[in-house]
Amino acid sequence: MFQGASSLALDTKGRLSVPTRHRDVLSATASSQLTITKHPHGCLMIFPRNEWEKFRERIASLPMQAQWWKRIFLGNAMDVDMDATGRVLVSPELRQAAGISKDAVLLGMGSYFELWDAATYAAQEAEQMKGEMPDVFRDFSF
Template sequence: MHLLSGEYECKLDPKGRLVLPAKVKGNLPDESGNQLVLVRGFEPCLVLYPRAAWRVIHDKVMALDEFNEEYRQFQRNFFRGMTEVELDSISRFMLPRTMLRYAGIEKEAIVVGLGNRCEIWDPARYEEFLIKDQQTFSQQAQKFLATDSTLAV
């Protein structure tokens, strides 16, 4: 199983290209090759998926009933701006200007591996969205991860 993990500081080149960190590239599934899918995140960030991981999500969204207005609205917003990107010979890919504006990314970015995907953040916005209170983080760990009293934090 390939697990995308870690937090990496990156710089964009003047053309808006980002070099995918080597550890992230090395953990991409072989079947993804150099093809990835970039979408807008639910928070003000971009989300980068290997093709196989994207296919699972794509199929779920496409399975929604197109005759239901709420589902159509969700599909329209979910797929808005979705683009396929290809890594070049130095693992670099283009971030479209509309996506950069959405995420507020200018010259620097933070790439965060989250298992089946990576988020790409403007560094200042990323800090705003992190939990700063250790007690809150601990409570969330207990709530989301503890299945019995032996795991209580």
Template sequence: MASFRGGPVLKVDDKGRVTVPSKFCALLQAAVQGQVVVAKCPDGCLALYPLPVWEQFEADMRGWPMELEGWRRLYIGSATDLEIDGSSRLLLPPELRKWAGIEREVKFMGVGAYFELWDSTRYDEREAAMLAGERPQRLLQSVIR
């Protein structure tokens, strides 16, 4: 499956539905017929995985040590199967929208094998704080100049 990159800010309708960006939707429909899993992400957003990517992640989590049990519980306990509807929309569960602070606008952020759904204001604040901090040496060594 190709990588998810970038993404727009889109509106959430009154029923909690959001249209999946066309480039993301095309990848998901071609690869997994729109079958996805959404789960809480420790960064305060929602992570949306194509079903096979989620299944591999879940299998990997089974091998995590006991000190990571709370993190495994966060991911698996919040995971919800979703399907993209005929209008290229996802119905985001209200409890997950509330947890991530998603109300009227959602920022899609492709991060490779999956993508994140952020409240657009929360994302902007997190990004500004990250950019205001010092850049890790490891990042400076690995970024193409």
């Protein structure tokens, strides 16, 4: 399970350096193989390959009414390998889709990561913090 936030800077080739605390887990559980795709909230999702395969099967089995969402998730997915130094290349197409040029935030979201443009994430988080919490948290105890 992945959790926590990391501020990252993509290099000039569009590579991100996976935080050390996640590298060993990704090497052991996914053989350093990842899949990156679009998220409907404007960020990217990064899955260990084994988790991606589960997600892909769920998406692929959706009915025809979800065809556009299949295209968004599956049609934009790119398989990548983490190199020996823990770097992952994020394609120009996916970087552009998420508005990521250099500064980014990597969020552990359980079985996958979200990769956000740092400024976009900060603005969206601030906006959410101003509003009411969703009803699902009404009976949630902190």
